Amino acid sequence: NAGVTQTPKFQVLKTGQSMTLQCAQDMNHNSMYWYRQDPGMGLRLIYYSASEGTTDKGEVPNGYNVSRLNKREFSLRLESAAPSQTSVYFCASSETAAPQTEAFFGQGTRLTVV
Amino acid sequence: RKEVEQDPGPFNVPEGATVAFNCTYSNSASQSFFWYRQDCRKEPKLLMSVYSSGNEDGRFTAQLNRASQYISLLIRDSKLSDSATYLCVVRDDKIIFGKGTRLHILP
Numbered sequence: 001n002a003g004v005t006q007t008p009k010f011q012v013l014k015t016g017q018s019m020t021l022q023c024a025q026d027m028n029h030n031s032m033y034w035y036r037q038d039p040g041m042g043l044r045l046i047y048y049s050a051s052e053g054t055t056d057k058g059e060v061p062n063g064y065n066v067s068r069l070n071k072r073e074f075s076l077r078l079e080s081a082a083p084s085q086t087s088v089y090f091c092a093s094s095e096t097a098a099p100q101t102e103a104f105f106g107q108g109t110r111l112t113v114v
Numbered sequence: 115r116k117e118v119e120q121d122p123g124p125f126n127v128p129e130g131a132t133v134a135f136n137c138t139y140s141n142s143a144s145q146s147f148f149w150y151r152q153d154c155r156k157e158p159k160l161l162m163s164v165y166s167s168g169n170e171d172g173r174f175t176a177q178l179n180r181a182s183q184y185i186s187l188l189i190r191d192s193k194l195s196d197s198a199t200y201l202c203v204v205r206d207d208k209i210i211f212g213k214g215t216r217l218h219i220l221p
Contacts, residue, residue, distance in 0.1 A: 033208070033209060035211070040213070041213060042201065042211050042212055042213035042214050043158065043201070043211040045208060045209070045210065045211075048208050048209075050207065050208075056208070058208065090157055090158070092209070094209065100145075100146045100163060102148060102160040102163070103160075103203075103209050105157035105158055105159070106157060107156075107157050108156075108157055
């Protein structure tokens with residue numbers, strides 16, 4: 001049972017490079033989320049998608065774009081990476097129709113921008 | 115005001131002690147509430163949901179006060195393995211995390 005799968009697990013980028021973080025879930029969840037976690041800052045919501053075809057900004061969307069490709073997949077794109085985007089990125093999914101149910105997380109992507 | 119606020123920590127407590135975590139949230143329309151645990155360099159994992167009537171799971175007790183918009187977590191008879199960061203989580207149309215409180219259990 002894979003749950004939520006993120007790729008890659010580690011990445012080093014040069015300033016100005018672009019990349020896409022991939023996330024896929026096999027639990028048939030409607031909602032998917034992207035968070036970043038920095039030391040002392042907790043998890044901050046970048047973007048979320050309540051259902052296939054919809055996306056909404058979270059607390060820290062600047063510098064990122066997302067695509068909800070289908071119900072399973074939700075990708076996060078950095079068009080021009082900056083050192084301030086060095087962070088650990090977590091993807092999560094949950095069931096929209098059952099708000100009491102938990103969110104499940106991928107193992108994270110550790111991104112360093114130099 | 116931040117959407118979800120927690121004690122900043124860290125908490126350093128001796129093994130066997132009782133530990134209490136507090137959390138407040140700003141959106142009165144929030145639907146559901148959780149405590150997550152996060153170990154160093156790992157993804158967050160659900161510790162327990164929090165229900166209006168309060169709920170208990172072994173050594174862990176969670177309470178919710180909707181009127182005060184306040185959530186708590188109590189850990190009794192703490193173990194070394196309880197050392198982790200505890201995250202308060204609130205859900206409305208999105209899922210919002212507090213900054214977390216780091217707990218160190220001292221032998």
